Amino acid sequence: MINYFNNKFVIFLMGPTASGKSRLAMHLRKYLPVELISVDSALIYKTMDIGTAKPSSIELLKHPHRLINLVDPSDLYSVFDFRRDVIQAIEEILYMNKIPLLVGGTMLYYYILLHGISILPTANIELRNRLLYYHQISGKTFLHQYLSCVDRESANIIHPNDIHRIVRALEVYLLTGNKMSVLKKTVSNSFPYKVIQFALIPEKKFLYHQITIRFYHMLHQGFEYEVRKLFYRSDLNIKSPAIQCIGYRHMWLYFLNNISYNDMIYRSIISTRQFAKKQMTWLKNWNNLHILSDNNINILTSKVLNWIYLYYC
Numbered sequence: 001m002i003n004y005f006n007n008k009f010v011i012f013l014m015g016p017t018a019s020g021k022s023r024l025a026m027h028l029r030k031y032l033p034v035e036l037i038s039v040d041s042a043l044i045y046k047t048m049d050i051g052t053a054k055p056s057s058i059e060l061l062k063h064p065h066r067l068i069n070l071v072d073p074s075d076l077y078s079v080f081d082f083r084r085d086v087i088q089a090i091e092e093i094l095y096m097n098k099i100p101l102l103v104g105g106t107m108l109y110y111y112i113l114l115h116g117i118s119i120l121p122t123a124n125i126e127l128r129n130r131l132l133y134y135h136q137i138s139g140k141t142f143l144h145q146y147l148s149c150v151d152r153e154s155a156n157i158i159h160p161n162d163i164h165r166i167v168r169a170l171e172v173y174l175l176t177g178n179k180m181s182v183l184k185k186t187v188s189n190s191f192p193y194k195v196i197q198f199a200l201i202p203e204k205k206f207l208y209h210q211i212t213i214r215f216y217h218m219l220h221q222g223f224e225y226e227v228r229k230l231f232y233r234s235d236l237n238i239k240s241p242a243i244q245c246i247g248y249r250h251m252w253l254y255f256l257n258n259i260s261y262n263d264m265i266y267r268s269i270i271s272t273r274q275f276a277k278k279q280m281t282w283l284k285n286w287n288n289l290h291i292l293s294d295n296n297i298n299i300l301t302s303k304v305l306n307w308i309y310l311y312y313c
């Protein structure tokens with residue numbers, strides 16, 4: 001294993017879902033003094049293990065990941081929370097004279113790390129619940145109309161049915177007295193570290209096949225039982241952010257008898273493919289990116305090591 005470098009730096013390992021990012025990241029620990037940080041908005045939830053393709057408990061023991069199992073599925077976790085937590089994790093790892101390796105597919109998280117983030121207040125659960133109560137008793141368009149009165153620019157770009165974004169915009173206005181459309185233009189500091197970026201992007205046919213195989217494997221592992229335990233909780237519903245994760249919302253619809261079991265499988269796989277396509281669209285326009293496309297773990301590892309040696313040894 002390498003144990004010396006001329007400079008401190010951070011590694012990004014991005015890519016679409018089911019591309020094998022986590023497997024590669026864990027394999028790299030044989031050759032690099034890296035500590036892993038998850039960059040995945042689904043892996044933050046406790047008890048949501050199978051449907052999020054979370055590394056197994058044995059894998060996590062061998063290869064600990066930071067920012068996994070942070071919050072209960074009923075809790076809110078914003079991009080601001082992520083940026084704060086990941087910067088802290090990076091600082092701790094660099095202090096240990098190791099390399100932070102950020103691995104995951106939530107492209108928005110990587111983007112706000114590199115480019116900064118708007119200075120907006122953190123979530124206020126009491127205020128959100130009050131706004132949702134008004135939404136229930138006053139009709140579906142009430143909150144959007146209210147938003148139009150206080151922040152027309154935000155209202156114009158948020159669909160009237162997108163209740164989560166409407167509530168967030170109103171929450172920001174009521175907490176700060178300022179429009180969300182104005183505050184979003186105020187950006188915090190960009191990423192203060194040297195970074196080398198990789199993207200694992202397999203051939204599309206291979207990736208889609210992997211997505212299908214993985215979902216059937218999730219079902220075999222007990223995914224239905226995992227979601228059913230969440231379904232019986234009184235503090236969760238299909239609109240909860242955690243349940244909006246792919247697969248979970250489809251299984252929820254199946255439990256509600258809104259779709260058949262076969263439809264649940266079909267929609268979950270198709271939604272995952274669509275999500276992978278969006279991730280790859282992000283990466284097409286990404287700057288300073290080293291593309292990895294091989295399916296052989298040893299070849300991928302060799303390419304990563306060669307690039308890192310070139311830049312930082």
